[in-house]
Amino acid sequence: MGHKSRVLFVCVANSARSQMAEALLRHIAPEQFEAHSAGTRPGQVDPRTLAALEELGISTEGLFSKSLEEVAGEPFDHVITLCDKFALECHALPGAGEYLAWDFEDPAASSRADAYRHTLHEIHERLRMFVLVKSKR
Template identity: 50%
Template sequence: MADKIRVLFVCAKNDVRSLLAEAMLRHTDSSSFEAFSAGLEPGEVDPRTVESLEHIGIETNGLRSKSINEFDGQQFHYVITLCDKSSEDASRMPSSGEVIVWCFEDPTTSEKHEPFRHALQEIHDRIKMFVTVKTRQ
């Protein structure tokens, strides 16, 4: 495969869900995909994000909260929004072949038992499906 499929995951703050998705896609299929993440209003990376990834052996080096503005002018095959706020603010997204909306509950405010592990599992399942579908085309 000549060019990798460029994917940008966008969330409100780029502190949990979009970072989980970026790391998970890199881990799942870095030969076919180039994964990035950004936030509308970037914040600090939640330490539980890194802990959740490292707990299952996923590389976290270089993960940091980034502004959507860092990607101005860049082209992506897919921009995937991971929360309501980011999907409502599509006008700020870099250009892409397709915008996909995935909504996951914010683990920082979730009432679920082990919310970060739960979020990681949901994102992992969705990414596995995404990779399967997009690499078959």
């Protein structure tokens, strides 16, 4: 297969949505994509994020919050932002092939009882489409 596409998922805190996306992409298309995530102001991975992933049987191994600076020098084929307020700042990241802005509600700010599971499901659907489209090349 050769070159895997490198994908960077970006959020502000790198605690929920970008972590979910990283774990999901690793899970659904490990042979096609190399998934990474980072935040502009990273904190800790939210335990509810890990619980939602584990509930679906998705590995959370190696997930930790890291800052954009840590990956700034690396080349990425796709940079995907997962919250609108960040989308504008993101274009400063040099060396990325394609920028995508996906707007998902922050589960931490949601009043839904199953907010984390719901967000995970939404990101999963979007990623399946992404993998499908990118695989057709």
